[in-house]
Amino acid sequence: MESIDLSYEKHLIGEIWTTDEPYRNLEEFCDVIGARWAGSESERRGGEFLKAKLEQYGLQNVRLEPVPFGAWTRGHATLELTAPVAQSFSCIALPYSPPGDIEAELIDTGNGEADDFERLGEAVRGKVVIAAAETNPAGVRSKKLAHRTDKLRFAVDAGAAGMIFVNQNPGLLHITGGIGGPGGRPAAIIAVGTSWEHGQTILRLARRGGGSARVKISVGGSFSPDNTSFNVVGEIPGTRSADEIVLAALPPEAIGRTIRFVLYCGEEVGLLGSWAHTADHEAENAD
Structure with a gap:
């Protein structure tokens, strides 16, 4: 059997395992x-x-x-539930969210998948959508489901006025991620991310109002095209x-x-x- 010279491979693997260059x-x-x-x-x-x-x-x-x-440059971001009770929640604007102020009825789209929007139909139009940022529960990657940008597109196509993404992982961490168009264009609607804890609180308070709730969102920031x-x-x-x-x-x-x-x-x-x-x-x- 012909022998194979592995000296280069051994040197390369040894360098990978022993060097501190990546850390420096x-x-x-x-x-x-x-x-x-x-x-x-x-x-x-x-x-x-x-x-x-x-x-x-x-x-x-x-x-x-x-x-x-x-x-895109980040500015302020605020999220308030105005009915059935008044309460403020921490949030951040998703990168490339346009600036602006909106107040509208809140609608829960669950996971925010295409079939969720199809089920709700015209009920989404003019409302602020709240949805899971990722459909899979924490630690689960068994299915390939809609990406955050797909969910935003579903909301835009359904006529939503804005969108709230809820982190699927507990820990009081805001969910984030770019939502801009090709080449770094602003998104079509305002979108913010909030933590799992705050998202669940918003949904619980909305249920206290029989499913009827209103939110106010204010987003700052700026966009420079060139x-x-x-x-x-x-x-x-x-x-x-x-x-x-x-x-x-x-x-x-x-x-x-x-x-x-x-x-x-x-x-x-x-x-x-x-x-x-x-x-x-x-x-x-x-x-």
Whole structure:
């Protein structure tokens, strides 16, 4: 039986298990660079740091590829139940929620799935929807169900005036997540996230009113349409087929082709970097 030289693999695995380089990089981000909201100066510093690291690691064609997008800045957010009793609740605006003030009747859509909105029909129109941010209970991932942005779309299509997302995990933590359109466009309606505890309290108080309740939501913040973020890109040129580029996946037959590493920007607020990279490099994509 022919022996296989695994010396490189052993060296690589040993380096992965013993180096503290990833932790030192993490410390640099946490202690020096800080929060890196898409389009911010600190995000730019983070991109320059990563570019220098890729060059240090020996990658070639290292560069910052610009990603134009619309930027959202958080402002205030308040949530009040005005009937059947008056009570205030803690909340945060979901990224790319438009600013504004609304007061309307509350309607419980349960999990906020498509069939929930179909069941309620025209009853949703003009109301503020309250729904579970994720349909699966905490710790359960047995089904692939509607994403937060899908639930918002269901609400918009049904004519809702606003939406409250409730965290499915106890712990007094607000649920959050981007709801903007492609390229970082504002959402169609106001949307806020609240904790499991506050969400359950709102629903319980609504039931005290026989299911009839009203809420008032106020959201601040601003939107700037012309901003630029950056994907960090570096490559290991292929020795056999340099013009054939493998992105992300590395099957054995890929060795010899150019391997491209892309560190995407703006993913948490709407997959901005990955969408932009796909569009900008469409000519390179395999049929």
